[in-house]
Every structure is written in C-alpha cells, then in structure tokens.
Amino acid sequence: ILSLGMEIRRNAVLDALIDAFEPQFVYERSDSMLRIEEGLNQRSGLLYGELPEELIITSAGVKYHVDVAHGQKTGFFFDQRENRLALERYAKGVKRALDLFSYTGGFTLHLLKGGAKVVYAVDRSRPAIELLKQNVELNGYSSQRVLTFVKDVFEFLEEMSLAGEKFDLIVIDPPSFAKKRKDIGEALGAYRTLHEKAIALLNDGGYIATFSCARYISEADLIGSFYVAARRLGKSFYLVEHLHQAKDHPVLVGFPESESLKGLLLKHKFSPSD
Ligand SMILES: C[S@@+](CC[C@H](N)C(=O)[O-])C[C@H]1O[C@@H](n2cnc3c(N)ncnc32)[C@H](O)[C@@H]1O
Numbered sequence: 001i002l003s004l005g006m007e008i009r010r011n012a013v014l015d016a017l018i019d020a021f022e023p024q025f026v027y028e029r030s031d032s033m034l035r036i037e038e039g040l041n042q043r044s045g046l047l048y049g050e051l052p053e054e055l056i057i058t059s060a061g062v063k064y065h066v067d068v069a070h071g072q073k074t075g076f077f078f079d080q081r082e083n084r085l086a087l088e089r090y091a092k093g094v095k096r097a098l099d100l101f102s103y104t105g106g107f108t109l110h111l112l113k114g115g116a117k118v119v120y121a122v123d124r125s126r127p128a129i130e131l132l133k134q135n136v137e138l139n140g141y142s143s144q145r146v147l148t149f150v151k152d153v154f155e156f157l158e159e160m161s162l163a164g165e166k167f168d169l170i171v172i173d174p175p176s177f178a179k180k181r182k183d184i185g186e187a188l189g190a191y192r193t194l195h196e197k198a199i200a201l202l203n204d205g206g207y208i209a210t211f212s213c214a215r216y217i218s219e220a221d222l223i224g225s226f227y228v229a230a231r232r233l234g235k236s237f238y239l240v241e242h243l244h245q246a247k248d249h250p251v252l253v254g255f256p257e258s259e260s261l262k263g264l265l266l267k268h269k270f271s272p273s274d
Helices: 004-008 010-021 078-088 106-114 126-138 153-163 181-201 219-232
Strands: 025-030 043-049 055-059 062-066 096-100 118-123 146-150 167-172 202-212 237-244 262-268
Touching: 004 010, 010 025, 010 043, 055 078, 062 106, 062 126, 078 106, 078 202, 078 237, 078 262, 096 106, 096 153, 096 181, 106 118, 106 126, 106 167, 118 126, 118 153, 126 146, 153 181, 167 181, 181 202, 181 219, 202 219, 202 237, 219 237, 219 262
Parallel strands: 096 118, 096 167, 118 146, 167 202
Antiparallel strands: 025 043, 055 062, 202 262, 237 262
C-alpha cells in the first residue's frame, strides 16, 4: 500500500483478498519510501495465514523461488509476465543472450526455455543472483547455460565492450530511474548510456528489448532515447513489438501514470551490404 487513500481502505483490501483468493497467506510489503511522502510509516509483515519457509511459484509456465519477506517489491516482478513470454518467442536460434538487471532470472529462464544456448545474467544484488541460480536448477536447465555476474550493469557493459564481446539478444530491464518528475533528465541520460552500450554489443540482425518502469518516462521518451543512440552508432532498427505491463496491472484512463511499464522490442536492420 503506497498511498493514504489505500491505507484508509487497508482492512477492506485484506478482507477482499481473503474472500477472492482463499490464500495460504497474505504478507504486507508496505515498505516503499513513497509512503513517507504520504505521511505514512513503512510497514511489512504477515497479515493472514502462514508464510512457508520455502515458497515456489509458477508464472507463465516457469517455476521460481520467491523471497516474499526480503525480496524486491513483492519478491517477484509480475508485471513482466507477458513480456517474458514475448521474448521466449525470439530466443530460438540465439547463441548468446544478455539479461541486464536480471533480478532472479525472469527473462533468463524464458530465454532458456525459448532455446537460447547461453544467457549472461547481470544484477548487482547478490541475493537475487543466488536465487537466479537456484531457479535455473529448479527448472531443470544446466548451470553451464547461464553465466552470472554480481555487478553494476554500467561497469559490466564497459568491460564487455573492451573485451569485444557480442550478443544476439539483449534485455534491458532497469529499476525506475525517475521516481519523481525532477529525475527525468538524469533518467534519460542513463538510458542513453544503456542504449548506446547495448547497441554496440549487438550482433548484426540481433534483438534488443528495452523497458522503463518509471511512470515519468513515456514510450515516446524510450523510442527517442533509443533512436538517438542508434543514429550515433550509424545503425537502424525495426520496432518489432510494443510491450506493456501485464493485463492484471490495469491502466486507468485519465491517470496516465498508472501505465508504469513500457517496453520496445527492436531488431537491428541489417543487410549484408551494410
Ligand atoms: C526491475 S528489476 C528487474 C526485474 C527482472 N528483469 C525480472 O524479470 O524479474 C531491476 C533490477 O536491477 C537491479 N539493479 C539496479 N541498479 C543496478 C545496477 N546499476 N547494476 C546492476 N543491477 C542493478 C536490481 O537489483 C533489480 O534486481
């Protein structure tokens, strides 16, 4: 619960959850800094039922260990469910994929499922990468198909480019770089760097999926940032798919900020004469 309006309805929300889902447990993660702005304290803990010691969920046909109490957000990023399935469809024939800001492997696992031979997964959170490794095993994939890096993505990209490494498919799913309106300029700067470095590491004819979960960064901003980076490197791309938050994260008409997640799937336009 992030806002005072919802806080006032907290008990009604809890009753509705129990009625609608008959859940094993309900665990509150009202621990966002945004609550401070609303004059609310941060709070988290078990509200109903019993939290199992080890929780395994299935999302879009893939199993994940989830740490509800300590993981990021609710422990899992459900808003990317349909986009992971979309990427799975492009993974066939991919020799080397790169999952930037991988968290516990949402995209990594779908890329493996879709047929990517090897996936490089990068996140600066060690607990997230540890869970990612467990998730690879849980889904029956060989650990040799996944190379993990507990590292800052910007540093990682620098190192890969110095080493002359290349990838066939790259996913860029960063945290919100613009939590407030005043952060927009800085966020666009970060995207410019990410897009330029990712494009430089992409094999001819490869794919890049880029996402923004920042409410203040629009799809047009994302396209603009990508276009400027591609032009600077003298490359052209097709916009193959517009990607959005999953349907159970509805967008309220008249409240554009409720469209939090937007993404682009782009394919490098390559002809042998290039
Ligand atoms: C939106 S989540 C990614 C979700 C993930 N793609 C999935 O499908 O579950 C953003 C992730 O970026 C990581 N992160 C944030 N800043 C980072 C940085 N500078 N370098 C590496 N990882 C970073 C966080 O630890 C977090 O796991």
